[in-house]
Amino acid sequence: MTGTERFILIGCLLQASPPKPKLTAEKLEVMEGTSVSLSCSAAAPCPKLLPNLTWTPKLSDSVDQLQENEDQTKSVSSVLTFTASHLHHGQKITCRALYKLQQGDIQKTSNTSLTLRVLYPPKYTSVSVSPSGSVLEGSSVTLTCSSNANPPVQNYTWYKVNGREINTVGTGQNLTFNVTEYSGSEQYYCEAQNEHGKENSTTAQLDIKYMPQISDSGSCNRTEAEISCSCESRGNPSPSMEWRVSGLRVTNSTDRLISEEQLGNTGLRSSLTMRHSQGDTPTLLCLSTNTLGSSSLRLLVPSPQQHWVCVGVYKYKSWSKPMKALQGERGGDNYATLQISTVTSSDYDAIKKDVDASRASPPKPKLTAEKLEVMEGTSVSLSCSAAAPCPKLPPNLTWTPKLSDSVDQLQENEDQTKSVSSVLNFIASHLHHGQKITCRALYKLQQGDIQKTSNTRLTLRVLSMPQISGSGSCSRTAAEISCSCESRGNPSPSMEWRVSGLRVTNSTDRVISEEQLGNTGLRSSLTMRHSQGDTPTVLCLSTNTLGSSSLRLLVPSPQQHSGERAHVSLL
Secondary structure, eight states, rough: OOOOHHHHHHGOOOOSSSOOOEEEEESSEEEEESSSEEEEEEEOOOSSSOOOOOOOSOOSSOOOOOEETSOOEEEEEEEEEEOOGGGGGGEEEEEEEEEOOOOOOOEEEEEEEEEEEEEEEEEEEEEEEEOEEETTTTOEEEEEEEEEEEEEOOOEEEEEEETTEEHHHHHHHHEEEEEOOGGGGGGEEEEEEEETTEOOOOEEEEEEEEEEEEEETOOEEOOOSSEEEEEEEEEESSOOOEEEEEEEEEEOSSEEEEEEEEETTEEEEEEEEEEEETOOOOOOEEEEEEEEEEEEEEOOOOOGGGGOOEEEEEESSSSOOOOOEOOOSTTEEEEEEEEEEOTTOOOOOOOOEETTSSOOOOOOEEEEEEEEEEEESEEEEEEEEEESSSTSSSOOOOOOOOSSSSOOOEOOTTTEEEEEEEEEEEOOOOTTTTTTEEEEEEEESGGGGGGGEEEEEEOEEEEEEEOOOOOOOOEEEESSSEEEEEEESSSSOOEEEETTEEEOOOSSEEEEEEEEEEEEEEEEEEEEEHHHOOOOEEEEEETTTTTTEEEOOOOOOOOOOOOOOOEEOOO
């Protein structure tokens, strides 16, 4: 006698354990996104005490039905229909039959399980770095690509991003190479592929530690009263810089001024301005140091005769010091052939003059700002001035980029020299952050239509509270809701998701991934399972030390097409 026969024979007394329900599936291996139908039936020896069938997990609603079999026995059946998701792969699905007995409110259960195999393309593709954290220049680093796919990933491809250029650099799950300082400015990502599709990871950027390296663009120029030098260095950790004049370390004083400008996270530009004696040509050394070492650059200071000067023949009005006079064509007028840095009309009448093109390049214009770090929305005023040794041929000042109109003005300085100045006023925007602003001085020479230029630039740092892009959206399939949101701010913002008012954290049902967008941007993506009739409210919230902003994303209802979107900005 079988267990089922004994169970039926005993009938409603149900002394023996009930038989297991029968669980069947059309297919045990299905593609993600296709419909799955599971059928469960359990014997019903007592029609007035029918077994109750339940599914675990409850993937959709189901209804028990009593039916008569061909052998005139009765059974209860239930059908579970749902859309396959990668989250269902390897999941145990159980049908449980609960029998209630007449005697003593006793209950007995039996159950049957099966495991579904779901085929799907790569998902949650990511890059990990070993060793983690920072690595020293010249050492070996290994990038590992991880992805969830069924069947497992068959091909891994590695890409390197440098600015707008993307190059393939390797294949296989691991990529190993020796890093250089330039590796720190490059980003890497991997592509995972199986027979059902492919997916890219987010980019990974390496933190390369290296000793300071001084750019060979460092230089010095001089006027009659000042020597000005600049020097740039890069290193990680960010280096410090110092100046040494004729072997002695320089500190700020009334005669010597040092100013510094941060160049991103790993660079520094230092400028030294100092008064000097006419015949003095000191030796200058720029020294840069961080915790890994130091480097230095000796800068050549132009000798006094290399001034940018005006030369020509001038009629001298009044002799204040001994000079050899030249008799002019007209009696009574005294003339001298002079080489001077500046001609003042109170002393000389110009007969013939020109800018000496054989001399060194013109001095760089002086570019100053009230602040190099400003809040978005505030007014910025930049001032640029350039020496005008020949007042009848003053330099022309131009700004790049041209953020507003500006007018050149010729002015006389306290030392009776002349210069041209220009002021650029504009309202700071987050778009100006990290932008190089250049003041260029163009000198036109009389001889041969020659032109010479010199320029000075600075980089503005604009602080801004987070601004969420209006491109944020949600889409849905039968099994998942996927949302994405982008934000920019300075300092770089953090992001979080709230679903129906509750903060979201990573779990088996909800996955958050993030991608850094430069130094000030962040893209966050949320993927979550949902019930068929569920349409939650989704809020994207972005925060930095200056404030926060949020965006409410509209999740399409089940009857809407996937990809429909709308949003309401919440401040």
